[in-house]
Amino acid sequence: MKEIAKVINVSKVYKTGDTTISALNPSSVSFYAGELVLIIGPSGSGKTTLLSILGCVTYPTGGEVYINGTEVSSLPESQLGKIRLENIGFVFQGYNLIAPLNALQNVMLPLELMNVPAKEAKEKAILALKKVTMEDRMKNLPRALSGGQQQRVAIARALVSNPSLILCDEPTASLDPSSVDIVMGELKSLVSANKCVVIVTHDMRLRPYADRIVYVDNGNVLTEEPKSEYAH
Amino acid sequence: MSIFKTALRFIKYDKAKSIGVTSGILISTFLIGQQLGILDYLMALMAAPIDNAKAQIWVADSRTRDANQLAVIDIKKLREVRSVSGVKEAFPLVVSVASATVDKGRTSSITLIGIESPHFNGGPPSDKIIEGRLENLQMDQAICADFFDEKVFEVPIKVGTQMEINGKKAIVAVQTKGVRGFGFGFMYTTIERARYYSNLSPNDLNAILVNVNEGADIDEVVANINATVYGVKAYKTEDLRSSTISTVIGTTGIASSTGTLIIFALIAGFFIIGLTMYSSALDRIKDYGTLKAIGASNNYIRKLILIQAVLFAVIGYMLAFVLLQGFKAGVAGTGLLVNYRLDVLIGIFVVIVTISVIAATFALRRIKGVEPASVFRG
Ligand SMILES: Nc1ncnc2c1ncn2[C@@H]1O[C@H](COP(=O)(O)OP(=O)(O)OP(=O)(O)O)[C@@H](O)[C@H]1O
Ligand SMILES: [Mg+2]
Numbered sequence: 001m002k003e004i005a006k007v008i009n010v011s012k013v014y015k016t017g018d019t020t021i022s023a024l025n026p027s028s029v030s031f032y033a034g035e036l037v038l039i040i041g042p043s044g045s046g047k048t049t050l051l052s053i054l055g056c057v058t059y060p061t062g063g064e065v066y067i068n069g070t071e072v073s074s075l076p077e078s079q080l081g082k083i084r085l086e087n088i089g090f091v092f093q094g095y096n097l098i099a100p101l102n103a104l105q106n107v108m109l110p111l112e113l114m115n116v117p118a119k120e121a122k123e124k125a126i127l128a129l130k131k132v133t134m135e136d137r138m139k140n141l142p143r144a145l146s147g148g149q150q151q152r153v154a155i156a157r158a159l160v161s162n163p164s165l166i167l168c169d170e171p172t173a174s175l176d177p178s179s180v181d182i183v184m185g186e187l188k189s190l191v192s193a194n195k196c197v198v199i200v201t202h203d204m205r206l207r208p209y210a211d212r213i214v215y216v217d218n219g220n221v222l223t224e225e226p227k228s229e230y231a232h
Numbered sequence: 233m234s235i236f237k238t239a240l241r242f243i244k245y246d247k248a249k250s251i252g253v254t255s256g257i258l259i260s261t262f263l264i265g266q267q268l269g270i271l272d273y274l275m276a277l278m279a280a281p282i283d284n285a286k287a288q289i290w291v292a293d294s295r296t297r298d299a300n301q302l303a304v305i306d307i308k309k310l311r312e313v314r315s316v317s318g319v320k321e322a323f324p325l326v327v328s329v330a331s332a333t334v335d336k337g338r339t340s341s342i343t344l345i346g347i348e349s350p351h352f353n354g355g356p357p358s359d360k361i362i363e364g365r366l367e368n369l370q371m372d373q374a375i376c377a378d379f380f381d382e383k384v385f386e387v388p389i390k391v392g393t394q395m396e397i398n399g400k401k402a403i404v405a406v407q408t409k410g411v412r413g414f415g416f417g418f419m420y421t422t423i424e425r426a427r428y429y430s431n432l433s434p435n436d437l438n439a440i441l442v443n444v445n446e447g448a449d450i451d452e453v454v455a456n457i458n459a460t461v462y463g464v465k466a467y468k469t470e471d472l473r474s475s476t477i478s479t480v481i482g483t484t485g486i487a488s489s490t491g492t493l494i495i496f497a498l499i500a501g502f503f504i505i506g507l508t509m510y511s512s513a514l515d516r517i518k519d520y521g522t523l524k525a526i527g528a529s530n531n532y533i534r535k536l537i538l539i540q541a542v543l544f545a546v547i548g549y550m551l552a553f554v555l556l557q558g559f560k561a562g563v564a565g566t567g568l569l570v571n572y573r574l575d576v577l578i579g580i581f582v583v584i585v586t587i588s589v590i591a592a593t594f595a596l597r598r599i600k601g602v603e604p605a606s607v608f609r610g
Contacts, residue, residue: 048608057525057604078529081604085527096522096607100245101238113528118234157526169608 001032003066004164004196005054010063010073012049023049026063027221029214033164036188036197036209041216047200048169050216054198055088055167056080068164085113089158091187093170095150097142103129103153104138110161128156132186148179155186159195166190168199172206184209235532239539242516249512250544253505257548258555260501261584265556265577267490267497269570276571277414278480281327281343282473284411284418285354287441288450290472291322291457294465298479299472300343300413302327302438305464310440312461318444318453323353325439326423328430329416332402334395337387343416344397346426354441355420356411363391364406369422374405376420378412380567397429410567414480442466498587506591509541513595517602524604533599541592545585553577 012024024046031037031054039047052058053065056072057080065073067087072080089110090096097106107128111121129135132152142150151171158166168187172180180203187197188209199206207213215222243250276283281299282290291313293303313322326346333339347355352366356376368374375397381389393404397419411418421429427436444453450468457466467475481487513520520533560570 052605052608055525057607077604081524081527081529083527084525084604090525090607092522092607094518096518096525098519098522099516100241100519105238105241109523110526112235112238113526113532 001034002194004031004033004068005198006030006066007050007053007060008064008066010050010053010060010065012046012053012058013061022219024053024060024221025219028063029221029223031165031196031198033196034191034194035211036191036199038206038210038213039198039200039216040202040213042218043202045216046219046221047216050221051167051169051198051200054165055090056084085110085161087163087165089161089163089166091151091154091158091166091168091171093173095142095147095154095174097150097153097157099142102139102141103134103145103156106142106153107138107157107160110157114161125156125160128160129153131159131189132156146179147174148176148182151175151179151183152186155183159190164196166195166197168197170201170203171199172201172203177205180205235535236539239536239543242536243540243543246512246515249508249515252508253512253544254548254551256501256504256508257545257584257588258552259504260497260587261549261552261580262555262559263497264494264580264583265552265572266559266570267493268576268580269556269560269572270568271486271490272571272573272576273569274414274486275477275481276569277412278477279473280411280413280418281345282469282476284356285325285441286357287354288444288469289442289454289457289466290469291440291442291461291464291466292438292472294463296465296467296472297475299439299476300415300480304432304436304438305440307435307437309461309464310437313440313442313457313464313466316453316456316460318448318456320443320445320448321353322440322442323348323351324423324437325354325441326426326430326432326436327438328426328432330398330419330429332385332395332397332419334385334387334389334393337385337395340381340384341416342381342397342419343413344426344429345418345420346423347420348423356408356418360408360411362407362409366406366420368405369420369425371405373401373403373425374421375402375425376406376408377404378417378419379407379409380412381417381419383567384417398431400429402429410569412567440464498583501584502587502591505541505544505588506594509537509544509592510594510598513537513599517599518607520599521602521604521606524602525607530600534596537592537596537599538589541588542585545581545588549581549584 008028009026011026014021014023041047053060060073064071072083104125107125108121126135129138132155134152190197215226217226293305310324328344329341330344332342349370355366377389391404391407395402444450454466454468
């Protein structure tokens with residue numbers, strides 16, 4: 001299996017004023033193509049911190065981060081933007097569609113940032129919207145779409161540039177059960193296209209979709225389920 | 233979808249704030265354009281004695297800085313000037329301030345200009361004569377008055393209107409439209425009658441207008457006159473024109489009142505534009521954060537904001553331009569001939585785009601501080 005992302009001894013300490021919070025203790029974990037990994041743990045345990053380090057939006061305090069073989073923790077922000085654009089798709093709890101842009105324009109955005117010609121970008125975006133069955137709403141602004149529909153557009157935006165890693169932070173937290181099934185079905189289908197999908201969640205309904213579960217407990221990353229309320 | 237279209241969508245989406253920014257630009261542009269348009273008109277009035285006379289060289293008292301205030305010189309100078317080499321023709325002008333009273337109307341100060349017949353050089357521009365001919369000035373008591381003098385005297389001024397100038401009878405025989413100076417209206421008559429109304433002696437003049445021989449160098453002729461005729465000074469028309477304008481502007485406070493208004497319009501515009509764009513950027517802060525997280529470079533974000541700023545400036549400027557044309561048309565009927573010079577219009581555009589772009593830096597700095605990781609914090 002191809003290794004897509006890897007963190008080695010990665011840690012994160014947040015300093016705010018006199019208080020320092022150790023959000024992540026030195027941890028190592030790898031993620032591979034063709035798997036859907038859930039990151040599960042209690043609130044404040046460091047899940048989002050781990051995800052944002054994997055997503056190259058947060059610098060680790062220590063350790064190394066590899067994305068498709070490139071060590072990124074020492075790269076400047078200007079280069080990280082490019083790494084994100086080319087390797088990573090993001091799906092957020094709050095959907096984070098760009099409010100003034102319609103569904104199609106939102107999905108075209110990563111391609112536009114990669115300087116893909118407009119015509120080609122449009123074709124690819126429509127294809128991505130078809131995958132999440134949102135092509136008939138492509139002229140709608142986000143505010144005209146339901147939460148589930150917005151999240152499907154967000155998934156289309158995350159996959160349109162064909163990234164190898166899709167990172168999702170609580171993608172289903174604001175969705176009703178039927179939308180959860182649709183959204184998870186779509187994320188799962190990416191795995192069969194040999195993507196690596198990493199999902200941070202509290203949501204026990206997602207367990208059946210997981211190929212593997214990584215647990216985060218009090219800043220520690222564990223591959224075995226800790227003795228806790230997270231057991232079935 | 234280009235970054236340009238994206239910027240346009242951002243503008244369209246926040247309608248209220250976009251209208252706010254555009255209004256700020258529109259108001260500033262309009263105020264500045266209006267002030268400079270009026271100033272241009274006032275400057276034309278200041279220079280009216282010179283522009284109307286159409287000569288290449290002016291000869292006047294050696295202390296003259298302002299063609300609206302000419303001291304008396306002796307008629308002997310006219311003959312001396314005529315004999316200077318390079319001078320093709322020279323003709324006298326009497327210019328004095330007089331008091332005119334119209335029958336059943338009011339009394340007002342006027343600038344009375346005496347011109348030599350039968351050539352009437354130095355008289356009003358022929359395209360501004362709306363009734364009668366300058367030859368009519370040879371009739372008894374004949375003067376030339378302006379259509380817009382009606383505003384001052386509060387009775388219609390037409391050919392045939394009777395009035396008194398410095399208590400002596402006069403009758404309108406020629407009428408102009410739009411011939412006036414800065415402050416006073418212009419009335420023309422023959423040079424002899426002008427001396428009579430103003431109690432000047434037959435040897436008195438106020439200026440000598442000179443045209444040079446074909447092929448002669450104007451600067452050279454000016455130098456010749458200055459070298460050979462004493463007690464007077466020759467000016468290239470352009471030089472006297474600019475010194476007249478700067479003297480009048482300097483002594484009236486017009487420059488400081490126009491300047492103050494423009495500076496306030498710029499400052500007010502700057503803050504309206506800056507703060508509204510800032511507040512609009514705050515509304516969209518989540519979107520800018522998302523753009524960064526996805527991988528938009530700082531350069532892309534900067535462009536997105538600056539394109540919006542320039543679009544606001546262009547739209548606001550165009551609206552102001554329409555409004556300025558409306559203002560010009562609206563006041564034209566009152567004789568206020570506002571004029572927007574092309575270089576002034578271009579200058580205002582450049583200034584407005586510049587202040588919009590500078591004002592956008594408030595928003596830019598705020599957005600620069602957004603961390604891409606913020607997208608995970610809801
Ligand atoms: N930017 C930050 N500055 C300071 N402290 C932070 C920051 N981000 C996270 N933390 C702290 O780090 C710890 C881990 O936070 P993190 O967001 O990773 O938890 P989480 O597992 O995602 O929690 P939740 O399930 O509630 O989203 C928490 O104590 C949090 O308060
Ligand atoms: Mg979290």
